[in-house]
Amino acid sequence: MLPTLVYRTLRSANPRCIAKFAWNFGVKGLVSVEKFKRRIKRGEYFPPFLYLSILNSCNLRCQGCWVDVAAERTEIDLEALNRTINDAKAHGNSFFGILGGEPFMHPQLLDLLAAHPDCYFQVFTNGQFITEKIAARLKELGNATPLISIEGREITSDERRGNKDVLNRTLRGLDNCLRAGLLTGVATSVCQTNIDELLTESWLRELIQRGVHYVWYHTYRPVGPKMNPALALRPDQLVRTRKFVVEMRAKVPIAIIDAYYDHQGQALCPMSTGISHHVGPTGGIEPCPIIQFAKEDIRDPRGVFTAMRDSAFLKDFRELSAHHTRGCVVLERPDLVKELVVKHGARDTTLRGTAMAELDAMTPRFSQWLPGEEVPEKHWMYRLSKKYWFSDFGAYRNVAHDAAGKARLLQQRLTAPLSETNTPSAQSSPP
16 A cells, blocks of 8 residues: 555655655654653643634635624734744744635735745645636645545535535646646545545546545534534444544554544544644634634734743643543533633633623534544555654643543444434533
8 A cells, every 4th residue: 555655655756746755745744743742741742733714714615604704804914823833933833724714815825835845735625716727836836735525426525515516626726736746645524425425436436537635534523503414423433434544544554543542543633742732813822723712812822832832721732622522622521621611711712702601502412432443544655744743742631531431422423323422421421
């Protein structure tokens, strides 16, 4: 699997893009994680992987989206973005995720990438704004990988993304990237309507035939103003997704990313471990993209490093979340999220101003933490890389998880009729 992946990447990707990836993300990324591990020993937290939602606007209207895509455009200006990245670079960071809305609607996105040739950027996009000209510019820069979201075949894509001819327009952008020799990925939010279409070996083979270099499967999270619980996966489907990823990593020559498990298959939350935090379109420093509350801002005169390192709000979120679950605290314990927001007097970072009401409307459900259903990595490369550079970093050392109780409840849900939801009963909600 690995030799074939390397061979086809060397043949299909531009040498400059490969070199930037290998150095800015590979070598420097590993160094940034090592610096993060040393900071942890001093009791200091600043994530080696920082995710920036640079604006709220988008041309699509996806089901269950938590971003204010229909509101008046709000974007982080280039000066604030450069200052944030420069401060992070000064403390060893070299990798940044760029999100939206749709990042290519930001008029200064390419200027941002050009200003930091010593960094590597992963741009989360629907691909529809990536023309041949833009793809050529990305090739010239070499320091960005487009991660293009595909949510299903033709009919499912239109339904999920609130527009017509979505898949074909996205595939045009994808092909522009591949023809330009960009290292290119495809992301899918796995849900009830696309799990049978895209969580398949045949789909991966299709992407390989097109020339795609990596995929990222993440599971749909029902949050936000128009959460759609009917799309959420059941516990058995969460296990199915994890097993599929592990098996395909050892079988198919395409890289497969996940962000919620360690090398032993134990669940983790990147926010709880401190390896990543998020900056929203208004500049608020948030625990993660779906927790839209903040106390600090990237415009803090102390700089983003000090603001994050000294944040009691982020510290409490990491520790309380890790104390109660190895999974997603928002899905499993929305009451705890509300408790912390109230305790710190954090502001709602949404433009709609309804984030607290949305928390109140949530029903606790299972997330990636499914005790007794762990699936360890099979492939040696993923196993070693996760063990040393993407583990829980000791975040769950002092926990109050009732894993046995949750495992019993999980078995009930795994053997329940398929018509039942993945929402635990009020008497036996996840700990």
